[in-house]
Amino acid sequence: MEKNKLKKTAGIVIDILMYVLLLAQMMIVFTGSLIHEFMGIAFFVCLIAHIIMKSWWRKAVLRNKKPERIFFDIVTILLLLSIIAMVISGMGVSRTIFPWFEHFQSVDIHRYLATSVLTLGAVHGMMHFVFRAKKKKKAVILTAVIAAACLAIGLAAVPYMNRHLKMVEISYDEKVTGEKAAWDGKALVVYFTRVGNTDFEEDIDAVSGASLLKADGELMGSDELLSDMLCDITGLESKAITLTGKKYPSSYADTVSVAGDEKSSSARPEIESIDISGYDDIILIYPLWWGDIPMPVATFLEQNDLSGKTIHLIATQGSAGFGASTDTVKKLADGADVKEVMSIYCEDIPDARERLLEWVKEA
Ligand SMILES: Cc1cc2nc3c(=O)[nH]c(=O)nc-3n(C[C@H](O)[C@H](O)[C@H](O)COP(=O)(O)O)c2cc1C
Incomplete structure (x- = not known):
């Protein structure tokens, strides 16, 4: 019993x-x-x-x-x-x-x-x-x-x-530097990320701490980190897609809402121009927003003559695969050869260098 x-x-x-x-x-x-x-x-x-x-x-x-x-x-x-x-x-x-x-x-x-x-x-x-x-x-x-x-x-x-609720702290050198691999051709890395395009409030830790990354104590965009990894691997240069007008709000939820409005109205927020004329390949890194490219990335694609160029896509995402972004890029980048996107889950970004290295070797 x-x-x-x-x-x-x-x-x-x-x-x-x-x-x-x-x-x-x-x-x-x-x-x-x-x-x-x-x-x-x-x-x-x-x-x-x-x-x-x-x-x-x-x-x-x-x-x-x-x-x-x-x-x-x-x-x-x-x-x-x-x-x-x-x-x-x-x-x-x-x-x-x-x-x-x-x-x-x-x-x-x-x-x-x-x-x-x-x-x-x-x-x-x-x-x-x-x-x-x-x-x-x-x-x-x-x-x-x-x-x-x-x-x-x-x-x-x-x-x-x-x-x-993600605030990840990393050591920059540990994550970014390492084995090299050459990129075959003249390529430019172009990335879009929230940091640099957001009006963050002074005390960001207390405000939202949303989906943010600190490298050696400094706030850094996740997709900027990927871009730096890629540049360290290949020796290529990078350019950020940067808004010239109003930035996104500090609160993550508000950014989601603003980005949703931008997508439904097919907005084209103004950005600083990026000279891509000397390059055959563009490696475009962006976060998935509403299952698609953020609208400032659409501005970049429409603002530049991409015909004859090859576009390689890397999308970071928080839950839902890679969405419809490859098709959108194909529509907007007239005359370009757009490769299928590689998708990286947001939690995996700080440890993505090895994957990027393999990707470069296979590209
Ligand atoms: C405005 C906005 C919309 C988002 N929409 C999606 C989405 O539709 N699907 C998804 O998987 N992740 C979505 N996310 C999450 C981001 O893709 C993820 O946080 C990002 O790839 C990581 O980069 P970050 O740290 O620079 O935000 C969204 C994030 C923001 C800010």
């Missing part, structure tokens, strides 16, 4: 620990990748313990024909499959513990799988409550609300936090 009670308590503790670990892993923006990866291993250990403890379920699965039991079994099977896929993709995107595992390396897929595990896990856990509840209808509604909240956390709240 005592043994059974102990087993039950241990089971509940492990289940709670799994939810806590999953939620904590979603806060990678605060924990960093090393702690995230260790928590992933702890989650996997808890899962094995959970499966061993629930050995009765393996024998009973899909045997009970009651609709709610069948639903529970289907949710549990989907949950298990999602967890397995999440663990494998987690090894694929691991930077520290499993860097040798080179399959399923999509951060986006890993995050969608985590959302699926969180949501199915909540339904799986709540079903135990539904089975016992006297007021079944209320219990079912509560389960649906919690599942919807889990979906919203995974699909909206976590990407939002990653963009809003």
Whole structure:
């Protein structure tokens, strides 16, 4: 009897620990990748313990024909499959513990799988409550609300936090300098980034701290950092796309709103001119804004004669792949040969030098 009670308590503790670990892993923006990866291993250990403890379920699965039991079994099977896929993709995107595992390396897929595990896990856990509840209808509604909240956390709240609360501090030399590789042809690196184009308030740490980077204590644009890495690798020169008129507001949320208005009105904010006449290739680096190029980048493309040139694209993004930006550049850069974009997830920017080096070698 005592043994059974102990087993039950241990089971509940492990289940709670799994939810806590999953939620904590979603806060990678605060924990960093090393702690995230260790928590992933702890989650996997808890899962094995959970499966061993629930050995009765393996024998009973899909045997009970009651609709709610069948639903529970289907949710549990989907949950298990999602967890397995999440663990494998987690090894694929691991930077520290499993860097040798080179399959399923999509951060986006890993995050969608985590959302699926969180949501199915909540339904799986709540079903135990539904089975016992006297007021079944209320219990079912509560389960649906919690599942919807889990979906919203995974699909909206976590990407939002990653963009809003990120203040990464790096050592410039450590991230930027290293192995070189020549670029074949005369090329100019052109980049657009928020820093230099935003009216940041004096105390930026206290204001928004949004999606910002400090290199040796100085505020720096993420895409400027990529540009510097590329220039260090290739020895090429770079130019920033710089607004001449009104800059973007300090608040990240306000910038998102202004950029949304600019995109829907196809605005062309004025920028300083950039002389590209002596170059065959343009390497264009930009952040994805509203799934597309920022409008000052559109100004750059329309303002210059790009016919006969080759444009290589590097887009940074916060959640949703690389959007429609290649097609937009193709439309605006008349007569240019536009290569398919390489997309870099915003959290990976400080450690992107190795990827850029490989990209240069393959270009
Ligand atoms: C105005 C604005 C709109 C954005 N829209 C998107 C988007 O549609 N999809 C996406 O994945 N990231 C989006 N992001 C996130 C940026 O792409 C990401 O923060 C950027 O690539 C990193 O560069 P930064 O640190 O210079 O902002 C947006 C950011 C801003 C400021």
